[in-house]
Amino acid sequence: MDIQAVRKSYALWAPIYDLTFGRVTGAGRRRAVSVLNGLGGRVLEVGVGTGLALPQYGAGVEVTGIDASAEMLEKAREKVAELGLRHVKELVEMDARAMRFADASFDSVAAMHIMSVVPDPERVMAEMVRVLRPGGTLLVVNHFAREDSDTGVLASLETWAAPLANLIGWHSDFRREVVLGTKGITLVEEAHLPPFGMMTLLRLRKV
């Protein structure tokens, strides 16, 4: 999808996102935020969406969120206002391919369930590394393509879920090499998450 198609699609998803895709992807958000809370400091959430992770951050972090969809961001802003989330510094409409932040602006960057949605994921990866300080942590939670040889229950589930995935602009064939091939980062941890290990958390460090 190009960026206009992404915006059009998420304008429609915004009212029902939390009850659909958002509901089955909680494990990745919980795991990533628990890592970020342990680290503290300035956190950037790229593709923050409706802000489902925002209430989970502790007082020791200062969160900035960006998203390309005004409608998704509006839902996030409602959560911040309703729940009085003082650790959220700002929520900004911005394209992750060209972020208006200086180099090394953040101690940690999180990209949860966005890498198979964004147009030009290589450019988004490079941007996330640019705005991260050296030694900082980059967390990517995503579904990655399985081996062709995998014919087990997960492969069947993916086939079954493919039409839903397409509706949300999700490419179920996204390869982890796109993330791991990015210059300037090293892999620290890889964890497979419920349900059924469908999502993976990659914990990376900027060298």
Ligand SMILES: C[S@@+](CC[C@H](N)C(=O)[O-])C[C@H]1O[C@@H](n2cnc3c(N)ncnc32)[C@H](O)[C@@H]1O
């Ligand atoms: C599947 S949602 C994930 C939202 C949230 N991270 C979560 O875990 O619920 C993908 C989000 O990525 C955003 N997105 C897609 N392309 C983007 C881009 N180029 N820049 C910023 N946000 C983008 C969409 O607008 C959408 O809110």
